[in-house]
Amino acid sequence: MLGNFSYHNPTKLYFGDDSLQYLNEELPKYGTTVQLIYGGGSIKKIGLYDEIVAILKANGKTIVEDAGVMPNPTVDKLNEGVRLARENHVDLLLAVGGGSCCDYAKAVSVSVHCNDDPWEKYYIRFEEPDCEIVPVGCVLTMTGTGSEMNGGSVITNHAQKLKIGHVFGDEVMPKFSILNPKYTMSLPKRQMVAGIYDIFNHICEQYFSGEDDNTSDYIAEALMKSVVHSSLIAVENPDDYEARSNIMWTATWALNTLISRGKSTDWMVHMIGQSVGAYTDATHGMTLSAVSLPYYRTIMPYGLKKFKRFATEVWDICSDGKTDEEVANEGLAAMEGWMKKLGLAMNISELGATEDMLEGIAEGTFILDGGYKVLTKEEIIEILKQSM
Ligand code: NZQ
Numbered sequence: 058m059l060g061n062f063s064y065h066n067p068t069k070l071y072f073g074d075d076s077l078q079y080l081n082e083e084l085p086k087y088g089t090t091v092q093l094i095y096g097g098g099s100i101k102k103i104g105l106y107d108e109i110v111a112i113l114k115a116n117g118k119t120i121v122e123d124a125g126v127m128p129n130p131t132v133d134k135l136n137e138g139v140r141l142a143r144e145n146h147v148d149l150l151l152a153v154g155g156g157s158c159c160d161y162a163k164a165v166s167v168s169v170h171c172n173d174d175p176w177e178k179y180y181i182r183f184e185e186p187d188c189e190i191v192p193v194g195c196v197l198t199m200t201g202t203g204s205e206m207n208g209g210s211v212i213t214n215h216a217q218k219l220k221i222g223h224v225f226g227d228e229v230m231p232k233f234s235i236l237n238p239k240y241t242m243s244l245p246k247r248q249m250v251a252g253i254y255d256i257f258n259h260i261c262e263q264y265f266s267g268e269d270d271n272t273s274d275y276i277a278e279a280l281m282k283s284v285v286h287s288s289l290i291a292v293e294n295p296d297d298y299e300a301r302s303n304i305m306w307t308a309t310w311a312l313n314t315l316i317s318r319g320k321s322t323d324w325m326v327h328m329i330g331q332s333v334g335a336y337t338d339a340t341h342g343m344t345l346s347a348v349s350l351p352y353y354r355t356i357m358p359y360g361l362k363k364f365k366r367f368a369t370e371v372w373d374i375c376s377d378g379k380t381d382e383e384v385a386n387e388g389l390a391a392m393e394g395w396m397k398k399l400g401l402a403m404n405i406s407e408l409g410a411t412e413d414m415l416e417g418i419a420e421g422t423f424i425l426d427g428g429y430k431v432l433t434k435e436e437i438i439e440i441l442k443q444s445m
């Protein structure tokens with residue numbers, strides 16, 4: 058049975074190969090000073106930086122450059138961004154890039170007018186903002202995280218070896234996001250497939266929990282089938298606009314607060330993956346792919362009915378004459394085959410994890426209780442060992 062819920066998503070989306078022009082409609086809604094947030098330079102290579110600067114200037118905006126947001130943005134970078142925003146009395150934070158830029162922009166947005174230490178307040182104590190929030194807009198160039206239409210913001214603290222996400226409420230979510238699938242075509246294959254697996258796993262995290270018959274699970278299955286289908290086209294032909302646009306749209310719906318409504322969720326692959334990330338700084342999607350199969354094979358007996366459904370509905374496994382366990386295992390094997398075809402990381406050693414890190418990674422893993430099995434620390438260590 059679906060639980061009770063409210064649903065509201067305030068982010069306005071502009072989707073398509075002409076979507077950048079709508080920045081002209083959004084900019085007049087905000088004051089004069091825009092903090093232009095981007096990463097290591099990919100937006101300059103594809104000419105997007107020049108286009109956006111031209112639009113900002115045409116709209117009479119003063120630009121505060123905030124470059125160098127790294128994948129897995131750090132608390133040090135956050136503090137630098139907050140200083141810039143304060144010194145320049147910024148009116149809008151415009152993130153141009155992937156999930157890292159969008160997440161970082163949200164972290165800055167709740168920290169500019171905050172009197173407390175943002176890391177301690179939002180990421181250690183998980184408090185909600187009680188200050189003015191600077192609005193955020195996004196122009197997305199990498200798909201996967203869903204950050205363009207959610208309140209998630211993940212920050213890494215290397216000194217404390219912690220990577221933590223805070224899911225903020227409506228008031229922190231981007232006011233608008235511009236999604237042009239063409240921007241994603243310059244992604245290196247490794248980043249593209251990492252993003253694709255991130256999408257798939259976001260859906261799994263919300264699917265592998267509960268055993269009720271509910272609409273959310275049917276939507277999840279459709280989204281999984283779409284991303285598997287389009288991913289196989291995109292790895293062969295990265296310039297296929299139809300596949301890239303389907304992947305981009307699926308990424309948004311996979312984590313824009315819709316499919317989790319009314320049901321419990323798991324999120325343990327992300328908890329383990331994030332802790333692997335804190336130790337290795339590896340690409341987010343790869344940390345997930347590397348731990349997923351050992352995790353799902355561990356919890357499968359506790360959610361057998363759903364794993365069987367996953368096999369038949371997502372992977373078209375025929376169940377005739379087979380036990381539920383056989384069907385469920387065949388589903389996971391099909392998923393493994395797909396992951397290998399994409400070229401995903403299948404173990405954490407290749408991401409730089411070593412035996413001596415496993416205890417600390419397990420220690421840094423938040424144990425959540427929404428899935429089929431509440432893990433013990435020993436079980437997490439065992440999953441990590443199997444992921445080596
Ligand atoms: O920095 P630049 O030069 O832009 O290069 C980036 C970066 O190196 C590159 N890139 C992006 N667009 C490109 C491009 N290269 C060529 N052409 C383009 N069009 O890709 C690299 C990775 O970018 P990044 O933004 O780090 O990737 P992603 O979108 O996967 O974001 C990862 C971050 O989001 C967090 C992750 O933990 C990680 O910190 N997440 C956020 C979530 C949320 N907000 O809800 C949920 C996710 O589960 C995730 O945890």
Ligand code: ZN
Nearest residue numbers: 202255259327
């Ligand atoms: Zn993710």
